[in-house]
Amino acid sequence: MVSGTDGPVAAHPVGRVGVVGLGLVGGSLARLLAERGVDVVATDVAPATREAARAAGLTVADDLAGLCAARPDVVVLAVPLRAVRATASALRDLLAAAGCWDPTVTDVGSVKGQVRAAMTDAGLGERYVGGHPMAGTEHSGFEASSRGLLDGAPWAVTVAAPVHGTGDTAGGTDPRRLAQVLGLITGPLEGTAAVLTDDRHDESAALVSHVPHVLATQLLNAVAGAPVRDVALGLAAGSFRDGTRVARTDPARTEAMVAANAAWVAPALRKVVRDLELVVAALETNAPLHGFFHAADDVREGGNAPVAAVDQVPLEGDWPAVLLERCAAGGVVRHVTAAAAEVTFPRAR
Numbered sequence: 001m002v003s004g005t006d007g008p009v010a011a012h013p014v015g016r017v018g019v020v021g022l023g024l025v026g027g028s029l030a031r032l033l034a035e036r037g038v039d040v041v042a043t044d045v046a047p048a049t050r051e052a053a054r055a056a057g058l059t060v061a062d063d064l065a066g067l068c069a070a071r072p073d074v075v076v077l078a079v080p081l082r083a084v085r086a087t088a089s090a091l092r093d094l095l096a097a098a099g100c101w102d103p104t105v106t107d108v109g110s111v112k113g114q115v116r117a118a119m120t121d122a123g124l125g126e127r128y129v130g131g132h133p134m135a136g137t138e139h140s141g142f143e144a145s146s147r148g149l150l151d152g153a154p155w156a157v158t159v160a161a162p163v164h165g166t167g168d169t170a171g172g173t174d175p176r177r178l179a180q181v182l183g184l185i186t187g188p189l190e191g192t193a194a195v196l197t198d199d200r201h202d203e204s205a206a207l208v209s210h211v212p213h214v215l216a217t218q219l220l221n222a223v224a225g226a227p228v229r230d231v232a233l234g235l236a237a238g239s240f241r242d243g244t245r246v247a248r249t250d251p252a253r254t255e256a257m258v259a260a261n262a263a264w265v266a267p268a269l270r271k272v273v274r275d276l277e278l279v280v281a282a283l284e285t286n287a288p289l290h291g292f293f294h295a296a297d298d299v300r301e302g303g304n305a306p307v308a309a310v311d312q313v314p315l316e317g318d319w320p321a322v323l324l325e326r327c328a329a330g331g332v333v334r335h336v337t338a339a340a341a342e343v344t345f346p347r348a349r
């Protein structure tokens, strides 16, 4: 239930964290948590990855059952998107067999609507709080992971939206579990969290992550198919390097990410195509392009805006809905106590 808590919620303690999947993000998460003194147990399907993680000093179970035997308070699914469904079902079965164990389940996936559907279908919907660290690199695997990748990273945390005005909040996110995940991110991970609905996350991630991956790939494809390809690549400098960096990500990973968010990526790309058509038309007719190059001046200049306002949101009543509303206005949760969440805003409101 998202609403309906009368007093401050007693957040589940972070306690032990289980990390399922030790790729770039899972490995980075496990390393950072372990360094910060959190009790972490991790696992991965690949024996060589488990060995590498053990050699790096992590506590590693041989499989998901072994991880569940350690009864972590929070289970973070850090598996590829294509493996979320099967992993969620396996976790559900292990939970059912385990008796009184009540973990919160979260994840690190770059798409949230599809992941929640998988969690709900697996019967884990009421335990689930969506998680997405906005950090990564073009490299993959445990060997590419580092304690620094997620240190202080901004996260999106998604909740099942309450149904306003009907008094019916069934199926919404459990506030204690939300507080627990926010505590993990803003505590040992020293990050920030924007609390969002899955839709708002997926729409936003399409704009700032998925469309950029498509465009970076197209920049690469355009040169690859040009008659002057080799000369051009020999001349490529900063703009090409920066603009195509994420196109060097494992193509299967990028494809899965973009396809999983097709509902938001397709319309966002349509808008890009329309805007580019206008640029082409202007270039072909010598029309001015000033508007195109200056349209986003406020975004460009607002890049690293300092904190302009701070709100304390008491963790009582319909506080997840209050956080949703604050974060929809650009706020992020920076700090959580048992009684309140501190939300900061980059722009004056």
Ligand SMILES: O=C(O)C(=O)C[C@]1(C(=O)O)C=C[C@@H](O)C=C1
Binding pocket: 109, 110, 133, 134, 135, 136, 137, 138, 208, 209, 210, 246
């Ligand atoms: O920096 C990169 O290499 C990334 O691709 C990181 C990036 C992104 O910014 O798009 C990619 C996917 C993640 O889910 C979050 C962040």
